[in-house]
Amino acid sequence: MKHYSKADILSWERLFRTNLINGISGCKPTMLLGTSSSSGDYNLALFSSVVHVGANPPLLGVIMRPPVVDRHTLENIRQTGIFTMNHVHAGIVEQAHHTSAKYKRNVSEFEKAGLTAAFLDGFTAPYVAESKIRMGLQMVNEIPIPANGTLLIVGEVLHLYVSGNLIGEKGMIDMQEAEGLTVSGLNTYYTCNRFMELPFARPEENES
Amino acid sequence: MKHYSKADILSWERLFRTNLINGISGCKPTMLLGTSSSSGDYNLALFSSVVHVGANPPLLGVIMRPPVVDRHTLENIRQTGIFTMNHVHAGIVEQAHHTSAKYKRNVSEFEKAGLTAAFLDGFTAPYVAESKIRMGLQMVNEIPIPANGTLLIVGEVLHLYVSGNLIGEKGMIDMQEAEGLTVSGLNTYYTCNRFMELPFARPEENES
Numbered sequence: 001m002k003h004y005s006k007a008d009i010l011s012w013e014r015l016f017r018t019n020l021i022n023g024i025s026g027c028k029p030t031m032l033l034g035t036s037s038s039s040g041d042y043n044l045a046l047f048s049s050v051v052h053v054g055a056n057p058p059l060l061g062v063i064m065r066p067p068v069v070d071r072h073t074l075e076n077i078r079q080t081g082i083f084t085m086n087h088v089h090a091g092i093v094e095q096a097h098h099t100s101a102k103y104k105r106n107v108s109e110f111e112k113a114g115l116t117a118a119f120l121d122g123f124t125a126p127y128v129a130e131s132k133i134r135m136g137l138q139m140v141n142e143i144p145i146p147a148n149g150t151l152l153i154v155g156e157v158l159h160l161y162v163s164g165n166l167i168g169e170k171g172m173i174d175m176q177e178a179e180g181l182t183v184s185g186l187n188t189y190y191t192c193n194r195f196m197e198l199p200f201a202r203p204e205e206n207e208s
Numbered sequence: 209m210k211h212y213s214k215a216d217i218l219s220w221e222r223l224f225r226t227n228l229i230n231g232i233s234g235c236k237p238t239m240l241l242g243t244s245s246s247s248g249d250y251n252l253a254l255f256s257s258v259v260h261v262g263a264n265p266p267l268l269g270v271i272m273r274p275p276v277v278d279r280h281t282l283e284n285i286r287q288t289g290i291f292t293m294n295h296v297h298a299g300i301v302e303q304a305h306h307t308s309a310k311y312k313r314n315v316s317e318f319e320k321a322g323l324t325a326a327f328l329d330g331f332t333a334p335y336v337a338e339s340k341i342r343m344g345l346q347m348v349n350e351i352p353i354p355a356n357g358t359l360l361i362v363g364e365v366l367h368l369y370v371s372g373n374l375i376g377e378k379g380m381i382d383m384q385e386a387e388g389l390t391v392s393g394l395n396t397y398y399t400c401n402r403f404m405e406l407p408f409a410r411p412e413e414n415e416s
Contacts, residue, residue, distance in 0.1 A: 002375075003329065004368040009266050012379075019379030021263035024343060024368065026295055027383065027390035027400055028260065029234025051259040052236065053271055054356040055229035058217050061353075061360075063261055063269070087234055090403060097406045121211065135232060140355045145269075147348045147362050148262040152269075154355050160212040160232065167210075171220075171227030175235065175392045181403065182235035182390045184383045188405045192235055192390055192398035195298060198305045199395070 019185045027182040030088035030189065032096055033062070034117070034126040035076030037105075042117055042126050043072040044099050044109040048183050050085070058157035060085060060137065066149040072105060077153060080124065082138050085155075086131035089179035093189050095130075121159060132163040132178050172197075227393045230256075235390040238296035238397065240304055241270070242325070242334040243284030245313075250325055250334050251280040252307050252317035256391050258293070266365035268293060268345065274357040280313060285361060288332065289347050293363075294339035297387040301397050303338075331367060340371040340386050 009017060028048035035043045049063035062085075064074050077083050088096040092115065099109040110117045116129035123136045137155030144151055166178050175192045182190050217225060236256035243251045257271035270293075272282050285291050296304040300323065307317040318325045318334065325334035331344045345363030352359055374386050383400045390398050 001369050001371045004370075006266070006364070006366045009365065009368065010264070014264070016379035017266075018263045020375060020381065021266045021365070022260055023379070023381035023383075024266075024341060024365070025258055025260040025268050026237025026239055026341075027235050027388055029236070031234055049260050050233055051269070051271055052230055052233040052257050053353060053358060055226045056218070056222070057356065058214070058225075058229045058232075059355055060233050061259070061271070063259055093404060094406065121213075133232060133234075141353060143351060143353065143360070145261060145349060145351065145360070145362060147267055147364065148265065150261060152351070152353070152360055154353060156214070156355065157217065157229070157232070158214045160217065161209050162212075163209045167228060171224035171231070172393045172396055173228065173231035175231075175390075175396075175398055180235055180392070180398075182383075182400055184388070184400070185380045187407070188380055188383075189403045190383055190388075190400035191403045192392070193401050195389065195397045195399045196301060197396045198302065 023185040027184065027190070030096065030181045030183045032086040032088060032099065032128050032131065033073050034084040034086060034128060035073050036080060036125050037076045038079040041106050042108045042110060043076055044113065044115065044128070045073045046096050046100050053154055059154055060135070060157065061152050061154045064151045064153055066151065077139050082123065082125045082136065083155060084125045084127045085135045085137060086128035087133040087178065088181055089132055090181055090191060091179060092130045093181055097187065120161070123159060132166065133173065134161040135159065231393040235392065235398070238304065238389045238391045240294040240296060240307065240336050240339065241281050242292035242294060242336060243281050244288060244333050245284045246287040249314050250316045250318060251284055252321065252323065252336070253281045254304050254308050261362055267362055268343070268365065269360050269362045272359045272361055274359065282359070285347050290331065290333045291345055291347070291363065292333045292335045293343045293345060294336035295341040295386065296389055297340055298389055298399060299387060300338050301389055305395065328369070329367060335369070340374065341381065342369040343367065
């Protein structure tokens with residue numbers, strides 16, 4: 001067991017630190033956020049800092065970097081108040097990863113990455129047609145994180161789309177059947193293989 | 209592709225909704241939080257709402273429910289300002305899951321679950337000796353989330369412990385070698401199997 005102090009961590013070369021510290025939070029979701037500007041430019045970007053906030057009302061959070069340079073996703077959410085979250089599965093991971101390249105404001109990452117924008121039920125933010133689990137959200141809180149100037153964007157789920165029979169009778173989503181992926185660090189993807197379902201001991205801290 | 213509106217979601221039976229909405233945020237980390245009260249009672253609790261906040265300084269976040277009933281983890285963090293995060297691997301998942309059962313204030317979940325408290329380098333919050341990746345953190349922000357009264361606790365990593373040769377030369381942690389687990393919903397665990405490492409295209413929104 002090797003020990004690294006905060007001083008060690010801060011002394012590391014930047015990329016090494018970025019890779020390692022992005023890995024210590026454990027398995028992370030792989031989620032494409034779809035947005036539209038008020039003038040109708042679409043944006044699609046990959047995020048892994050996504051977190052469950054609550055089930056009733058249904059709330060998801062995502063950490064965003066401070067808007068010191070162009071942050072199209074954040075700007076679009078501020079303009080329109082809405083966004084979509086779309087699960088990345090094994091069949092679209094290369095396309096999804098490609099959205100992390102930097103494009104100019106008026107370039108659609110959908111087209112560049114080879115993914116299809118879908119507009120559903122009157123919602124004006126684009127969904128990813130190829131995704132099997134998709135949500136349409138309304139931003140309800142934009143919360144500054146003083147420690148490093150990032151933001152926690154909290155969204156309420158207005159629409160949920162799930163393909164096929166991925167939802168079991170008790171409400172569980174089968175992530176293996178969904179070909180769900182998890183990412184460690186910034187660019188290493190792992191498949192999820194069913195290991196164990198344990199008896200439902202309602203957790204004291206973790207439920208909601 | 210099935211469509212569920214917010215009204216549908218709110219109309220579901222509570223457990224079904226809890227299971228499903230806890231699943232839509234994608235693959236989640238499985239992390240044991242170790243704390244000590246100011247009077248020396250130890251607590252260990254399982255959390256999946258953990259999120260990467262930043263790499264420099266190294267910051268992790270965790271969502272906690274509002275303290276309307278006893279929340280030992282939150283109370284202890286407030287009393288001492290520190291906590292540990294310990295990765296759950298396949299070999300200790302049943303023990304880790306068992307910590308989600310409700311115990312009284314003075315009962316140690318370590319003992320009840322069959323895990324070993326370790327105290328390292330003068331840090332007074334307990335680590336899980338059986339965990340392969342462990343962090344000692346200092347709380348730097350406690351941020352209320354207005355939408356549902358939960359809290360985002362942000363901690364700075366003061367100590368990092370990683371076993372064996374899990375860290376690659378570029379800083380990536382091998383989650384398959386680490387027997388890392390991800391959880392979907394509240395109680396279905398999946399192993400992480402290496403699928404694809406894609407070229408490092410520095411992401412615009414997601415890096416830090």
